[in-house]
Amino acid sequence: MTTIFGPINSRRFGSSLGIDLSPALKQCNFDCLYCELAPTPTVDAQTSTVTVERIINDLKEHLSDKIDVITLTANGEPTLYPHLKELIDEIDKIKNKTETLILTNSATLVDEKVFNTLLKLDQVKLSLDAISDDVFKKIDRPHANIKVDEVVKKVQEFSKVYKGKLFMEVLFVHGLNDTKEEIAKLNEALLDIDASRVDLGTIDRPPAYPVMGISYKELHEASLMFDSSIPIHIASRVHAEPNNSLYSEEDILNTLDKRPLTQEDINLLFDEVSKERLEKLLKEQKVVKKAVGNLEFLLPDANVKRKRKK
Incomplete structure (x- = not known):
């Protein structure tokens, strides 16, 4: 099973060559309601891993100068990969002008090792779906001991020291984090996050649990509730009327x-x-x-x- 997929023509990130850091099974510290993968118990570490050598060998076979970004992702949370720092160092040796990007749910930023490792990347996309503890637990269904206030604090801290391109993403679920109250809390948190762009999205693919997304019109209305200084972008276009x-x-x-x-x-x-x-x-x-x-x-x-x- 190859660790490489794509390239995919991403509207937000260009030509993206993906690296799946958990190709054998889903390994995640969240069990999000909206996940496109099947419901799975959360974990705080990978039990099934692939070697850095194998990933680099796979990458060499597919990498070309037509690729804009090498995207680190996973069937689950990519920052749970135990050799992430070593992998990024090895990718940097062969990537040339291609940039590195990771798609993470932000929770492991509370780990100093992960925090410092992500500083090495050219681009980082962090997710933040809710600020209220009860809403966060309902949507993201996190592993035990993950506290949203600690995650938010680390995201804000990371944004102040990170030198690359930082993107934030909020995914709205109907009836949960789309309320005026929760959006106001997200707005307050995002005002203290130095991001190049904040993507607002909703459910685009069949979710793991019986939940619904919101319409493009509702996304647009939600975008207007955020302070004008926040670089909001409506990312979802599926079923837009x-x-x-x-x-x-x-x-x-x-x-x-x-x-x-x-x-x-x-x-x-x-x-x-x-x-x-x-x-x-x-x-x-x-x-x-x-x-x-x-x-x-x-x-x-x-x-x-x-x-x-x-």
């Missing part, structure tokens, strides 16, 4: 000032007349485009100038 509303030029500028949007967002939210008005604002340079990672956002030029002064 076009809104096609009419926006005046003032509406467009106000909307983009509150929440910069991608062209995909524009296509879902604006009607044709509004899109023409947006094109006019772009030509007049009242609206500009800004790249964040592999995504391009539209925002008012006044917004960019204001942020430069800070």
Whole structure:
């Protein structure tokens, strides 16, 4: 069984070549309601591991200069892999200009060894679904002794010292973490996290448990509840229904000032007349485009100038 999968053309991260650090079975310290894998008891360490040598040999067979990122993931939580530091060091020797990325649920940042190891990566994506202890336990179903307040504190600390590209992700589950109260708590926590981008998503694939996601419209409404200084991006597009509303030029500028949007967002939210008005604002340079990672956002030029002064 190979440890390599892809490459996958990721909208958020480019051409991604995946490394599965637990190819034989699911090994995770969470048993999330929304997981695409089958329900499994949580663990705090891997019992089935693959060698660094095998992973590197597999990687050499598939790596090319067309790959944007080497993505460390797993059937479960990749930071449970016991040889992670050694693996990253070996990947760095052969990756050339390709960047390294890990997708983690953030919980093991409380471990100093893991914390320091993740500092070695070019890109890190951390998940944070809830701040309230009861909501966190309902959604993420963590292993015993994982405390969400300790995790949040370490995520905030990590964001202050990490030199690479840091991305956050919040996945909404209907009726659990999509309330105004929980979003307000997430907003407060994210205000103290220095992230390049915060992705808001919902359930895109059949979940492990009988739970539901929220609609694109609800995701957009949730995005507006976050402070405008937080770089929110609506990541989920599955089952998105076009809104096609009419926006005046003032509406467009106000909307983009509150929440910069991608062209995909524009296509879902604006009607044709509004899109023409947006094109006019772009030509007049009242609206500009800004790249964040592999995504391009539209925002008012006044917004960019204001942020430069800070």
